[in-house]
Amino acid sequence: MKAILVDDEGLALRDLERQLEKIGGIEIAGKFQNAADALQRIGELSPDVAFLDIDMPEISGLEAAERIHKINEEIEIVFVTAYHEYAIKAFELAALDYVLxxxxxxxxxxxxxxxKQRTSSRPRESAPSVATVGCFRRLNIEYGKAEPFSWRTVRAQELFAYMVYKRNQPVRKDILLDLLWPDTEYKKAFTQLYTTVYQIRKSLEAAGLTIRLTNSGSDYYLDLGNNRYDVQEWEQGRLSLPELSPETAAEHLAWLQSYEGDYLSETDYVWAENERKRLRDIWYKHALALSEMWKAAGCRKETLEVYDLIETRFPFSEEVYFMAMQFYADNGDLEMAKLKYDKLCAMLDEEYGIAPSLAVRQWADTVFGR
Structure with a gap:
C-alpha cells in the first residue's frame, strides 16, 4: 500500500515517516512540505492514501484533499492536525480518519x-451499480440489490431528497441550515449538516453508487452521473410523445398512467410542495388535452375513461366532477349527470363541510329543473 505524506514542518514529516515505517505495511511513495508539489505528483505516484497536515500555508490540507479527490476519488485521506475542531470538517470531506x-x-x-480494511473490501473490477432514484410517492433508490437502500438517519434521507430536487446546481449551506435545522443554534446546526453529509456519502459508497455529493466552499452539489431519476425520465417521456391524435392516443394514455403517484407525497417535506404541484399540473393539463381530443372526435367512451382517470388522480376537485357532469348532460344522459352531481355534493360535504360552488349549483338548477 502506497502513501504520500504532506506537512510543511520537516520534523513532523520525519516523525510521521518513522512511525509508519515502524508499524509496517506502508510504502512511502513521496514526502512533501507543501501541497502544491504533492498535487503535481499525485497522478504519477498513484498513492492509496494521502496523510495531510491541515494547517499549511497557501494550500491547506482541507483544500488539498478536495483537489486530490477530483483527481482520483479512490485515494483515501487521513488528516494530521493539532486541533480537534478540524475533525468535523475532515469527515465532511469523507476522510478515512484524522490523527492528532x-x-x-x-x-x-x-x-x-x-x-487496510477499507482497501481490502473495496471492489476492484466490478462495474459500479447504475441506480434509479425514485421520488414518486417516496424517496427510493433501486440499485440492483434485494435489500432496500439504507439511510442512517431520516435527516440524511431528506437532505439527499432535497439535493436530488436541486440536482446539478450548487446549493448554499446556509439554505440547507434554514431548511433542515431552522431552530438549531448556528454552530450546532453546521455540525449536524457536516455529519449528515458524511452519512449520505458513506451510504452511497457502501451501495457502490457513482452518485457524488461534493463540497465547494459555501455550496454543496449533487451529481447523479449516469444514474437514472424517475421524475426526469417521466418528464422527458412527454417530450418524446408524438402529436396527439386518435391514432397516437394510446401512447399518451400510457404516459399518463406511468405517473406512479405524487412527488414525495408520503413525506411531510414542506419544500417538496411546489414541485409536487408543478408535476400534478403537467399531468392534469395533458389529461385534459387528451379528453378534449376525444370529445372533439365524438368518442364518448374514450372521453369518459379519461374523465374517470382524472377523477382518480384528483378525487377532491370540483372542476373534474363538473366536466363529467356537463359531458353527460350534453349527451342527453341526465341520470348520470345527476349521479355525478350527487357524488360531488357528498364528497365536498364529507371532506370540506361545504356545498358546491354557486356556478355549479346554478348549472344544476338549470339542467335538473330545480
Missing amino acids: KPINADRLAHTLERL
Missing part, C-alpha cells in the same frame, strides 16, 4: 488497520 499531533503510535496503528 503529537502522533500516538497506537492511534496511528488503528488508522492503518482501518485503511
